Amino acid sequence: MTLTSDRLAPMANAIRALSMDAVQAANSGHPGMPMGMADVATVLFAKFLKFDPAAPKWADRDRFVLSAGHGSMLIYSLLHLTGYESPTMDDIRNFRQLGSVCAGHPENFLIPGVECTGGPLGQGLAMAVGMAMAERQLNATFGGDLVDHNTWVIAGDGCLMEGINHEAIGLAGTLKLGKLKVLWDDNKITIDGDTSLSTSEDIPARYRASGWDVFECDGHDFADIERALAEAAASDKPTLVACRTVIGKGAPNKQGGHDVHGAPLGAAEIEAAREYLGWTSAPFEIPAEIMADWRSLGAAGAKARAEWEARLAAAPDAAEFNRRMAGELPDVEPIRKTLAEWVEGDATVATRKASENWLNVLAPAIPEMVGGSADLTGSNNTKAKCQAPFTAEDYAGRYVYYGIREFGMAAAMNGMALHGGVIPYGGTFLIFSDYCRNAIRMSALQRARTIYVLTHDSIGLGEDGPTHQPVEHVMSMRLIPNLNVFRPADVIETAECWNLALEAAGTPSVLALTRQNLPQLRKSGDMLSARGAYVLRHAEVDRKVILIATGSEVELACKVRDTLEEQGIGADVVSMPCVELFEAQDEAYKHEILPHDPSILRVSIEAGTTMGWERYTAASRNGGLNIGLDRFGASAPAKDLFARFGFTVEAIVPKILDKLSA
């Protein structure tokens, strides 16, 4: 569609008007960024972006990521103006109010046209790297007829300043993700004031040094924007376009200053802006001819989508492509068969090794699994034999060497999961989950099926010492809503937990795995882990104690139980590989596992923070007992550490006897 500057300018002003009026109505929000980037975004949508408002989830659409999520009114305006069903003008009127899909920051689960949630600065761009990776992986697998799209990002100074930006662009440059295009809102303003207050780096030089192309434009000159975006589109490198803009452009007295970043313009300035822009319509009204231009450019997207659908209909692998994009797992019969064989075995292995062994079963059967590690492949045991490296030379590979970039990896995995068609998993040490914690939280918030393989999950890792020994990590991850935290006890639970992680399409998972060997405790394959907790060993004599343990401490709990039973004290061992799944069970099941019987002493055993375990123990006999570690570990062999910190039968049994006789 040929829209000349005289047509584009009022279209961009429609974004400005909606943004300033919505922020004013909400009495909170960020008008500066959408007003400043209105011209660039209009050119992007009018001339470059491949999208169809009638089919927001069309698989081969370009992905548009608003990394500067505070500028949410920009994307809400664009989606509404181009004709997406959501958001409606009423939603925009109710910007930031309860019930409106126009939340303060754009949320992927509220509006189909929002590809990922934006707000935590830097992560949108880093997720876009993952989207571009997924695009290349699927392109290499299914061919350019089915998969060939760009990932366009709008990012602000903040997104580029965040540390994660270094990780994200380094990865993108190394992987030569030429279909990733970042439009930088180069307005030289952040909340506190001029960017010179806090940064002096040569951003284009940094990007170029990372293997990117960099172009520049005047972000308020339509012809110049178009020229720069065309150069970006033509580049075969990941590309940054520095768009020189004026924050709050259109508000004559406030534009260019930091006050316009995150506060309503106020009635007087809005009136002045209307005058300055020549905008005579009432709030939330768009003149018919301007709306017609927006809608006709939105409607133009139907052609590319229809052509693609015809290609898909003729493609021999259409069914497989559709299955992967729908996020449905393939038939898992071979997986079930192997699990049945494993149950018959007697494997003493670390759960990280059990995970690797299981990955060698899963990965050949589930071709959409794309693994990786943040430079700990040999420690996380994340690479299946069938997986070739995913590199710039071979995008069909299914194993990503993320480098020492935990946060970048986690965000990229979120982008891959949200792109669809691949199921990402990646490893690091559990201790370094802190480095990527906000991305793990974002997996959960965005309902992304991202799977974290976090090994070396306790003092059981031994000699590397307290810097590497998680203490609070497992429990603190359980605090994140919509995140399944699995801590399997043996080879069978490890396989089950992997399966549960894969099956949870709208929930990310953490697999907390040991470095040290653990015996096989389970001799049945009934998918007991699916209930979150179950009785692994039943009391044989009169039950007085229930031992609740996870992961490596389940073996210890079994030994404690045996000693108690020898003394005539009956004890159940409850293995609880996933607190979240246990909490999701009905009351009857929970009661069956943990009966409300004040004569029974409940004891939790986990080599980590005890805080949180009271929920299962406090209401039991004499207030219950929590065996754990509420201090940093130490550097020594694992066996010595478990002894030193009281994770032995000799240390635990007397405590239980004391409690029983109290």
Ligand SMILES: Cc1ncc(C[n+]2csc(CCOP(=O)(O)OP(=O)(O)O)c2C)c(N)n1
């Ligand atoms: C990780 C993170 N830290 C801090 C914030 C709070 N915050 C929101 S916008 C912003 C300033 C961003 O500046 P810039 O990207 O230049 O946006 P502009 O002011 O130009 O719109 C800050 C600090 C955030 N959203 N995310």
Ligand SMILES: [Mg+2]
């Ligand atoms: Mg800025």
